[in-house]
Amino acid sequence: MAHPAVSGTGTTAGDDPLQTAVWRLRSRACWADAAALLQPVTAAAAVQRTALLVERCLYTERGWEEAEDALRTAEALAHTDEERGAAACERGQLAYAATLHGVRDRADEARAALGRAAALIAPGAPGRALLDFRRGLLAENLADSPQAARAAYRRAHTGAAAHSDALLLSFTWRHLAGLALRDGELTEARHGFAESLRIREELGYLVGTAPALASLADAEVEPEASRLREEARRLFRLLGGVPTWLARQLAPPAATA
Numbered sequence: 499m500a501h502p503a504v505s506g507t508g509t510t511a512g513d514d515p516l517q518t519a520v521w522r523l524r525s526r527a528c529w530a531d532a533a534a535l536l537q538p539v540t541a542a543a544a545v546q547r548t549a550l551l552v553e554r555c556l557y558t559e560r561g562w563e564e565a566e567d568a569l570r571t572a573e574a575l576a577h578t579d580e581e582r583g584a585a586a587c588e589r590g591q592l593a594y595a596a597t598l599h600g601v602r603d604r605a606d607e608a609r610a611a612l613g614r615a616a617a618l619i620a621p622g623a624p625g626r627a628l629l630d631f632r633r634g635l636l637a638e639n640l641a642d643s644p645q646a647a648r649a650a651y652r653r654a655h656t657g658a659a660a661h662s663d664a665l666l667l668s669f670t671w672r673h674l675a676g677l678a679l680r681d682g683e684l685t686e687a688r689h690g691f692a693e694s695l696r697i698r699e700e701l702g703y704l705v706g707t708a709p710a711l712a713s714l715a716d717a718e719v720e721p722e723a724s725r726l727r728e729e730a731r732r733l734f735r736l737l738g739g740v741p742t743w744l745a746r747q748l749a750p751p752a753a754t755a
Contacts, residue, residue, distance in 0.1 A: 520550070527705040527740045529554035530561070533568070541581040544572035548588045556595045557705065557741040565592055580625065583618030586611045587629050594636060605640050612636065627657025627666055634673065648677050668697040668706065672713055679717055688717040705740060708733040712747050 513521075516535060523532035529550045538544035551565040569588055576582040590611035593604035612633050619625045634650030637643045655670035657663075675690025691714035698706045708730040715726035731748050739745065 520546075522702075524550060524553070525701070525703045525705060527557065527737045529557075530564075538568070538571050538575065541572065541575040541577065541585070544568070544575045545581070545584045545588060548572045548585070549591075552588055552592045552595060555592065556598075559599050559601075559742050562592075562596065562601060579618045580620075580623065583615045583629075584625055586615035586618060587625065587632065590615060590636075591632055594632065594640070598639060605636075608636055608640070622657075622660075624661050624663075627654045627661060627663060630654035630657060631666060631669060631673075638673070638677070644677050644680065648674065651677070664697050664701060665703060668694045668701070668703070668710070671697070672710060675717070676713065684717055688714070691717055704733065705737060708737070708748075709741060709744055712744060 520532045520535050523529070523535070533547045533550045536543050536547040536550075538547050548565065548568040548571075551561055551568050554561045555565050569585070569592060572585045572588065573582075576585045590608045593608035593611060596602050597605045597608060612629065615625075615629050616633070619629055630650050631654035634647045634654060637650055638647035651670050651674050655667065655674065658666035658670055671690045672694035675687045675694065678690060679687035691710065695707070695710040695714055697703075698710050711726045711730035711733070715723045715730065718726060727748060730744070734740075734744055734748060
């Protein structure tokens, strides 16, 4: 299962104290608390608040109505192409999340919204890399088109590097590695998963560290694979069973009769 990035803010020294506080809460799975710090009086703040609540939906499978309300506010405040594109990108991600988790099939809405965002966000703009990544998620998980997903993830990877978006890089590394693992390219997969884990640990992105550990375990051999999975289980329990979808991946193997 694939999951989204929200453009990283508050992750480096010298960042705005508000953004640092938002990041610390978000990284510890406290999305509602992080969103409460943001007053949706500008399009940028409204989009960021929406992104936090959409991420909560993906990681917890809860809070759908709050995310929808925040999204409508962001759309109402958007006036420039860049602002409208950012809001459309969040609409696409929320529709994708609802489809992925079986809440409701909104795949057509997701494709349309991300297509609209692509027409509004200029190539090379800061938001384009996140958009490319999310289009990759749709290609991989809703269209079952790994080739198209790989191309989108590579564009996102290049864009994230160009804009020094370390958090998004951790996602592109992980998803490119996942496709490599699917193709049996173990060395490439192991490298990508390890890079994703390294970045998340350096950023303190706690809620994303357990998934990174579990992914790397899938590409490792014993006893390292079991060690990584046990560490992932520890973090998963520490965060109260978030992300919810990781429970299936971390379930111990069934005992043999």
